[in-house]
Amino acid sequence: MVALDYAEAKQADSLVRSLEGIPCYLKVGMQLFYSAGPAFVQMLKEKGYNVFLDLKMHDIPNTVKGGAESITKLGVDMFNVHVAGGKQMMEAAMEGVDKALQATSGPKPIVIGVTQLTSTSQAVMNEEIGIEGTVEDAVIRYARLTQAAGLQGVVASPLEVVRLKETCGSGFVTVTPGIRPAGADIGDQSRVMTPVQAFAQGTDYIVIGRPITAAPDPRAALEAIIASVEGL
Numbered sequence: 104m105v106a107l108d109y110a111e112a113k114q115a116d117s118l119v120r121s122l123e124g125i126p127c128y129l130k131v132g133m134q135l136f137y138s139a140g141p142a143f144v145q146m147l148k149e150k151g152y153n154v155f156l157d158l159k160m161h162d163i164p165n166t167v168k169g170g171a172e173s174i175t176k177l178g179v180d181m182f183n184v185h186v187a188g189g190k191q192m193m194e195a196a197m198e199g200v201d202k203a204l205q206a207t208s209g210p211k212p213i214v215i216g217v218t219q220l221t222s223t224s225q226a227v228m229n230e231e232i233g234i235e236g237t238v239e240d241a242v243i244r245y246a247r248l249t250q251a252a253g254l255q256g257v258v259a260s261p262l263e264v265v266r267l268k269e270t271c272g273s274g275f276v277t278v279t280p281g282i283r284p285a286g287a288d289i290g291d292q293s294r295v296m297t298p299v300q301a302f303a304q305g306t307d308y309i310v311i312g313r314p315i316t317a318a319p320d321p322r323a324a325l326e327a328i329i330a331s332v333e334g335l
């Protein structure tokens with residue numbers, strides 16, 4: 104999944120064109136969605152791309168239900184909510200999806216819960232966020248709650264994938280950002296692995312932004328990543 108973290112539709116569109124023909128998911132996050140809006144998402148869907156709309160909803164259940172309904176009507180393939188919003192909020196998201204599908208004939212999106220952000224270290228989680236114990240235990244606890252609420256998977260770091268699959272089953276979808284090819288700048292990420300290591304853990308999807316978008320030749324960067332994991 105390539106993260107289209109750009110300020111304007113024009114820049115994102117130019118990246119998408121440069122990747123034409125390479126099979127990948129495109130992820131639209133807050134920066135692009137807040138500037139380019141639903142029109143950009145609809146354009147990607149019209150061109151046939153799989154789209155992950157990453158808006159990380161976290162609000163009262165009624166508001167998240169409405170948000171999920173609107174997102175589903177856009178026809179995206181995947182979207183996410185913060186598990187920290189609680190089970191009732193996640194169930195409300197699923198109700199919003201069902202409500203939208205009664206009104207439209209679009210695809211049923213995969214809905215996933217954001218556990219602990221990949222930028223969060225154990226020290227930050229313990230001392231600032233106020234959750235005790237290891238990040239892995241916290242992620243597993245949130246994943247159980249996500250599954251109980253009827254969502255299909257979670258966003259986590261690749262470091263937690265093995266235990267996630269053991270706990271929630273191999274069909275429980277794992278989407279893992281915090282991916283850095285060997286030697287790449289980690290930036291603000293904290294829990295990272297290379298693409299090869301992440302797939303070796305058994306993850307379903309890896310999410311990569313800056314190692315592709317900030318590369319001098321983004322197409323070559325993505326092709327090199329795909330070549331490194333082919334046959335795994």
Ligand SMILES: O=C(O)c1cc(=O)[nH]c(=O)n1[C@@H]1O[C@H](COP(=O)(O)O)[C@@H](O)[C@H]1O
Nearest residue numbers: 106132157219220221258280310311312313
């Ligand atoms: O939900 C996400 O996609 C997400 C969750 C998370 O825990 N960590 C995380 O980095 N992301 C997103 O994944 C992308 C990672 O980008 P890079 O760090 O540039 O590869 C960004 O668009 C983040 O918003």
